[in-house]
Amino acid sequence: MRTILVIALSFIALTIHAQSKKFTYSLQGITTVKIDTDTKIKIESNTSKELSISEFSNHHDDEYCGSCGHDQDEHSHSKKLEDKTKGLTAIYPGGKDDTNGFGLAIDKEGKTLIVTDLKSHMQRHGLSISLPKSMNIVVDTGNLGALEIAGFTSEVEAKTNTGTIVMKDVTGPITAHSNTGNITIEFSKVSQASPITVSTSVSEIDVTLPESTKANLKLNTRGTVYTNFDIEMPKKDNLKAVRGSQNIVSTLNNGGVQIKLKSSLGNIYLRRK
């Protein structure tokens, strides 16, 4: 009986500990949140009016960084760090930590909130961020970061260098670019407000659209386009094809918002849902 009680108590203590490792910030009057970091970030939508940030928990780390040297001692390691930093404050060349030890600077510029990661990617194993469903988001994950985002009805602007971009349950407008990372986007609905643009230098683009989406499509790649939409191909005129690059201009359901997918070398997959 006693052991059960001890286990229960320690479990509660652990949960409280986990919860305390979370930073929240009110987004009153903010319409756009801009995030600059060099690590993998995962953004989820919430129904509150605030930004909340937490670090990836351990088992997520294993999944993500695999052999990057962090072991199960992580917990005791951070305890030691707490002892070592007692009475000290972390300072960063990039700005002041506004997040209570998370190593992020927070600035306001009009209606835009700018969150800048002050720590190097060596010390990060991913950040988990939650934002209101209708908040506009601008993310730049620097050189090595990747992005995973789900459940937004707002405008999303994303840029990665080598990391992948994965978006689920989004409506656009979307503007996404990755240099060498694959981009996968699953739309729940397509906003007709303004253009959707996805581009990558060498990687693949995989986009899923609802069947009834109205759009003007522009698909451009040196790779191959695969789709299960009925795309009407413009009649071939007498011009010769230019260096085997595929440039498909067509409409879906009599046309609508501009959707442009461009990969210099990778395949494009356009799926119907």
Place this chain on the structure above:
Amino acid sequence: MMECREIKDRLMAYAMDEISEEEKQQIDHHIESCKGCVQELEETIAFLNVLNTVKEEQPSTQLKENFEALLEDEINKEERPVLRLSFTREWTTFVKVAASILVVLGSFFLGKVSNTNASNQQQQQKILLALLENQSASKRILAISKTNSYSIKDTRIIDALINKMFVDKNVNVRLAAAEALAKFSSLEKVRDALLKALEIENEPSIQIELIQILAEIQEKRALTPMQKLLDNEETPNYVKQELAYSMPNLI
């Protein structure tokens, strides 16, 4: 002597020739030396001309007879003289207010008409230029896609596109600007800008786009920056492949 203000009050009567000879002389003398009154007099005359062009409603002759009969009755009843002077004065004030309202309305409509015609295009250009600076990348791309309908004569639009290709912080916006500029490549300015962009751009996907555009428009001067890019160790392999593919087209 009458004062300037008094004279201004009598100008309407003067213009309508409804004043005494003595008063007329005084006013004549005054306006020789007063520019303000001359202007006011001119405006008054102009206004009277407008009024004269408006066709007056003619009352029936019967009405006139009835009115005159009534008037005679009234005059017989009360032998009070009619204060004609004060009557005209009130009337002129009224006309002045009406005139100023007419002037205000006139200038408003005049402005509106000229706006809808000549400035409409300018207005649209202004909106487009503002949209190019919008905070949202998607809106900026929308603005760039709208430049499609402009011609090589619209230098402000072309300059704005060149600016976007160089300084916009979003890769997709710069890419869209470069693509849009390809349409205006008959301009020397645009060709120069595309060349310059190839020299300074670091983003591989834009480098590839620029290489393709420059090869397509047969810009032979591009060979120098292309060779530089090919020799640069930092250039990614896939950009080098693109260069190796496009450069023979220019030689």
